[in-house]
Amino acid sequence: MLARKLPLLRLKLIGQMEALTVSGDELISVGAKRTRGLLAILALSDHKPVSRKQITELLWSKRPPEFGRASLRQEVFRLTEACRVFDEPVVQVTRHTLTLVPGLTSVDIDGVSDSTVGIFADIENAGDMLLNEMNGLDPAFDTWLAIKRAIFSRRVQELRKNRSSSLVAASDDGSVLNVPHAGVMEPDDRQGMSDQVSLSTLAAGVESEDTSYVSMPEILLSSEADFAAAAEQQQDAFINFFNAPGAGEDVLRQRAPTLAVIRNGTDNPDLVMLASDLVERVELMMTGIAGLTPVAVSPSWVSSTEKSSDWTQRLLSQGADYALMCTVYHVHKKGDLQSRVCLLRLVDLHRGSQVIWSTRIFVSDSPKENLNEGIVGFLERTVLSLQWKTIFHHASRFPGMDRKKQTPSEATVNGLMTLMSGVYDTGLERLDPAKHSVFSDSIIGIGAAISEVIAACAYFKDDYCERITRARICVQRSANMFVPAIDDSFLLAFISSLTPESMSVTEAVLSGLHIGEAWDIEAEWRSAYLVPLTLLALERGDFESAVKYLPDMRFPSTNDHPLSIVSIPYTVLLAFLLNEELKSVLLGRIVIAVYPQIPSALLYYLVALTSDPESVEKEDILARLLQLDPSLTIGRVMRAHPHLTPGARNKLEKALLQTGLRP
Numbered sequence: 001m002l003a004r005k006l007p008l009l010r011l012k013l014i015g016q017m018e019a020l021t022v023s024g025d026e027l028i029s030v031g032a033k034r035t036r037g038l039l040a041i042l043a044l045s046d047h048k049p050v051s052r053k054q055i056t057e058l059l060w061s062k063r064p065p066e067f068g069r070a071s072l073r074q075e076v077f078r079l080t081e082a083c084r085v086f087d088e089p090v091v092q093v094t095r096h097t098l099t100l101v102p103g104l105t106s107v108d109i110d111g112v113s114d115s116t117v118g119i120f121a122d123i124e125n126a127g128d129m130l131l132n133e134m135n136g137l138d139p140a141f142d143t144w145l146a147i148k149r150a151i152f153s154r155r156v157q158e159l160r161k162n163r164s165s166s167l168v169a170a171s172d173d174g175s176v177l178n179v180p181h182a183g184v185m186e187p188d189d190r191q192g193m194s195d196q197v198s199l200s201t202l203a204a205g206v207e208s209e210d211t212s213y214v215s216m217p218e219i220l221l222s223s224e225a226d227f228a229a230a231a232e233q234q235q236d237a238f239i240n241f242f243n244a245p246g247a248g249e250d251v252l253r254q255r256a257p258t259l260a261v262i263r264n265g266t267d268n269p270d271l272v273m274l275a276s277d278l279v280e281r282v283e284l285m286m287t288g289i290a291g292l293t294p295v296a297v298s299p300s301w302v303s304s305t306e307k308s309s310d311w312t313q314r315l316l317s318q319g320a321d322y323a324l325m326c327t328v329y330h331v332h333k334k335g336d337l338q339s340r341v342c343l344l345r346l347v348d349l350h351r352g353s354q355v356i357w358s359t360r361i362f363v364s365d366s367p368k369e370n371l372n373e374g375i376v377g378f379l380e381r382t383v384l385s386l387q388w389k390t391i392f393h394h395a396s397r398f399p400g401m402d403r404k405k406q407t408p409s410e411a412t413v414n415g416l417m418t419l420m421s422g423v424y425d426t427g428l429e430r431l432d433p434a435k436h437s438v439f440s441d442s443i444i445g446i447g448a449a450i451s452e453v454i455a456a457c458a459y460f461k462d463d464y465c466e467r468i469t470r471a472r473i474c475v476q477r478s479a480n481m482f483v484p485a486i487d488d489s490f491l492l493a494f495i496s497s498l499t500p501e502s503m504s505v506t507e508a509v510l511s512g513l514h515i516g517e518a519w520d521i522e523a524e525w526r527s528a529y530l531v532p533l534t535l536l537a538l539e540r541g542d543f544e545s546a547v548k549y550l551p552d553m554r555f556p557s558t559n560d561h562p563l564s565i566v567s568i569p570y571t572v573l574l575a576f577l578l579n580e581e582l583k584s585v586l587l588g589r590i591v592i593a594v595y596p597q598i599p600s601a602l603l604y605y606l607v608a609l610t611s612d613p614e615s616v617e618k619e620d621i622l623a624r625l626l627q628l629d630p631s632l633t634i635g636r637v638m639r640a641h642p643h644l645t646p647g648a649r650n651k652l653e654k655a656l657l658q659t660g661l662r663p
Contacts, residue, residue: 007106009083009090011043014108014129016355027082034059035082037137038075042091042100043107044148049097061140109152113159127153127594133358143590150593256409256441257394258295259386260320261286264302264311264327271340274363275328278342278379282324285383288483291391291413291443295320312353322356322390323347324382328363339363342375346386348393357389377514380486384515384525387487388561391443392417412447416562419454423597428455445478446491450562453495456640457566458600460632464640471495472502489513490525494563497532498643503539506532527571528563534574538645547578569595572604576655577648581611592621599629603637603659610658622660633662 009027012018017036019027028035037059042050052072059075060068076093083090092099100107109130127149135142261282263275279300286294297318302311302325315323327343340363347353361378395413406414415431431451452471455461472495479488489509496505515529530549537546550571569591575584588605595601602625609615625632634656641649 007104008086008088009100009105011039011100011105011107013040013043013131016133016358017131021085027085028079032078033137034071034075035078037134037141038072038079038098040131040134040145042098045100047100047102047105049092049094049099051097055098058141058144059138061138112156126156127151143586146590147593150590256291256293256443257321257390258293258319259286259322259324259390260295260297260300260315260318261324261326262297262300262302262315264304264325268330271328271330274340274342275326278326278328278375281376281379282326282383285379285486288442288485288488289383289387290441290446290478290482290485290487291409292387308353312349316349320349321394323349323353324386342378344382346389356393357386359385380513380515381525383486384490384561409441409443412444416447416450419451420562420565421597424455424459427451442478442482442485442488445474445481446487447562449474449478449491449495453498453563454565457498458569458598459629460599460603460636460640462636462639465499465642468495468498486513490515490529491563494528494532494567497535500539500643503536503643507536510536525561525563525567527567528561531567531570531574534578535643538577538648543578546574547580550575550578550580550583565595565598566600569598569601569604572601572608573652576604576608576611577644577651581608584608585612596624597628599625599632602628603632606659607652607655610655618659635663637661 006022008022010018010020010022012020017040019036019039021027028039038055041055041058052069056065056068056072060071063071076098079091080089080093086104088101088104090101090104092101130149130152131145134145261279263272263279283294286292295318297315297320323346325345325347327345328340329343330340341360342363343358343360345358346356348356359378359382361375363375391413395410395417411430415427415429417427418430419427421427428451431447449471452467452474456464456467456471461467472492475488475492475495479485479492489512493506493509493513496502496509510529510532534546534549537543537549572584572588572591575581575587585605585608588601588608591601592605602621606618606621606625609618609621634653637656638649638653641652644652
């Protein structure tokens, strides 16, 4: 029996946003970005009224107020029209505010609690999963969303601590330790299952009536040793459940994730030809990419009549772990021509073809036109984005793996994930076996190079020049030992921009890439591309171009690219050096929320605050910075910026003298 009435509208914010009716139909199309943004703002406002003025400022910050108000009226109309499928109004609309009606609507993150936080056990930063396709809607919206993600991450961290404390307390009093995954119910707990229902069930606002469950072993604890053994046994059981229905997990763990590129969804000859061309280009670009193994499947397409479960099993049986699905479709007619859209989706085949990431581009109206540079750049950006999304997502399948059993490739990925979470010493410790091993895989060389860059630029380690040199050697050695790929070139361009004598290498490498022709919403590496471009412009004295790059340095929806830990905080410093002090302070405020444990994030924000004599934050930020690294000095910071022009170095040094850091 249902405990309460089903909500009419269920909002899913974790992962790709979905607005679902009771029957599971999507209420708002993926293409209606502003409408989805409006719904996201309401969903993250705790069922409280949100003023029209605030919504307008978040979604149309670059437009005149009257334009924003008119646009909001249109979006409210679209939303209310879509909601006519419900018997009752799920959104309360007044002259000044909009509100999601409690009881009639549910939001999945509201169901995250001590008992369900286990779904984030394998995620370093839970905020990265919040609305992971919504970035780029508007600069003000991006800022607001970054803050919401940081708040959600902290909430999950607190819940994890509470959960861990309760487990330890349970072990101390000799009680039974149960560590159920969200959605896993113990046989004896089925009468009171409201504490252990899945997150999707909580979002639906009902208690589950499903009679199927997976039993986790119950272990009676009598000592600390028993507790440790129990935790390990429970973790093994957790992993086995979490990876279902995939088979051969040991084999899956011990090799790089495999990815198939396929087309799907159309029988139109022109669209099939374009989709096939795109698939062929992506497969070529993926050759030699670190950490991923392309796999050919037959047939290399999914028909519009093939069931999801059928093609998923077909691809799994041919050795694919993930699939990049290419769909080309018409959106409207224009004379005798039709506009076409290319949609690319990365799916996890072991988890029911769950969509991990997606992006799209409008293609030229001419059906006979070959791929132009803009589309080639789009495909290059796609490969760079899906590389680390797949690698880190795949690594998250094994959260409790014994590090002693890790291969060098696994140790590299695990170490990078730890570094990105701000745990420097542990990250280096986990990377150490890989850094001192033979480059048996290109990911080891790439990972070793990135770790050196992170140590030099994010943590200001004293041997800056030596580390940057070692990083460059690692990339070149990896490219020489294996098939050179776009990720090698991209990383080499970034590293070369960090020393003044190799700026010409950066310019030469970037000129051979097309990734800057246009921007995607989902571009985790965007700041890592723009930082070298900005430094090149500064070196040439092209101050105007350098300033123009700043607006494009938006934060991605997720920080999956490991260079983000270096490049995103660096944007705060660049804004300061380019005399955009207000922008620098605003960016810095977001950066320290996203990277509270990264010294460069705190330092660059501290530098930005020196432009505001009325600021009361400086002492607090300085104290937090010195708590992270008590030995940090102005000298160390300056030695980590040899690539800056004399004028920029002079401005940075003057600001550092006002921060309170020791010389």
